[in-house]
Amino acid sequence: EPEVTQTPSHQVTQMGQEVILRCVPISNHLYFYWYRQILGQKVEFLVSFYNNEISEKSEIFDDQFSVERPDGSNFTLKIRSTKLEDSAMYFCASRHQGRGNTEAFFGQGTRLTVV
Amino acid sequence: AQRVTQPEKLLSVFKGAPVELKCNYSYSGSPELFWYVQYSRQRLQLLLRHISRESIKGFTADLNKGETSFHLKKPFAQEEDSAMYYCALRGAGSYQLTFGKGTKLSVIP
Numbered sequence: 569e570p571e572v573t574q575t576p577s578h579q580v581t582q583m584g585q586e587v588i589l590r591c592v593p594i595s596n597h598l599y600f601y602w603y604r605q606i607l608g609q610k611v612e613f614l615v616s617f618y619n620n621e622i623s624e625k626s627e628i629f630d631d632q633f634s635v636e637r638p639d640g641s642n643f644t645l646k647i648r649s650t651k652l653e654d655s656a657m658y659f660c661a662s663r664h665q666g667r668g669n670t671e672a673f674f675g676q677g678t679r680l681t682v683v
Numbered sequence: 684a685q686r687v688t689q690p691e692k693l694l695s696v697f698k699g700a701p702v703e704l705k706c707n708y709s710y711s712g713s714p715e716l717f718w719y720v721q722y723s724r725q726r727l728q729l730l731l732r733h734i735s736r737e738s739i740k741g742f743t744a745d746l747n748k749g750e751t752s753f754h755l756k757k758p759f760a761q762e763e764d765s766a767m768y769y770c771a772l773r774g775a776g777s778y779q780l781t782f783g784k785g786t787k788l789s790v791i792p
Contacts, residue, residue, distance in 0.1 A: 626779070
């Protein structure tokens with residue numbers, strides 16, 4: 569069964585450093601998402617991406633964050649200058665186009681620790 | 684604004700007992716409701732969605748628009764049902780899922 573794959577599984581970075589989280593969505597999916605979950609809190613939506621542009625983003629997704637799909641397969645989340653409060657589990661998800669296909673498939677997540 | 688509330692952080696039941704995981708939502712239009720499950724050390728995966736009206740692993744959930752609820756039920760809990768359960772909502776025309784805080788179900792043998 570196809571899966572969404574995320575790398576790395578755990579990333580430790582120093583405050584102020586740039587970090588890139590990578591995701592390979594399911595191959596025939598067209599909608600891509602990033603969510604995050606701070607320890608002990610709910611899963612929160614960050615951004616959705618469709619047709620090579622951001623379709624929706626939350627208040628959390630400020631100028632420090634960016635997403636891109638550089639090569640048609642990878643979907644990346646970049647945090648330009650990490651802060652301690654960016655420490656969280658980051659989940660990538662993808663969804664096939666079409667009203668009947670509304671299920672989002674999630675990756676295993678990348679645990680980001682900012683020290 | 685849309686919101687999903689799961690009032691129970693932890694629910695412990697004995698094997699064979701009925702289970703009900705509560706989910707209430709706040710949304711002005713017609714939402715899509717989902718239950719996601721996360722087993723230990725595994726990814727979030729869809730358990731069921733209200734538009735399918737299906738039963739997965741013995742679980743069912745009915746959307747009650749009057750009570751704005753989408754409670755998850757199973758008549759007889761199994762040990763393998765122990766997991767985190769998240770209720771989620773997608774608004775009409777929206778791309779994002781809004782999640783509840785999750786309920787940890789622990790089935791006692």
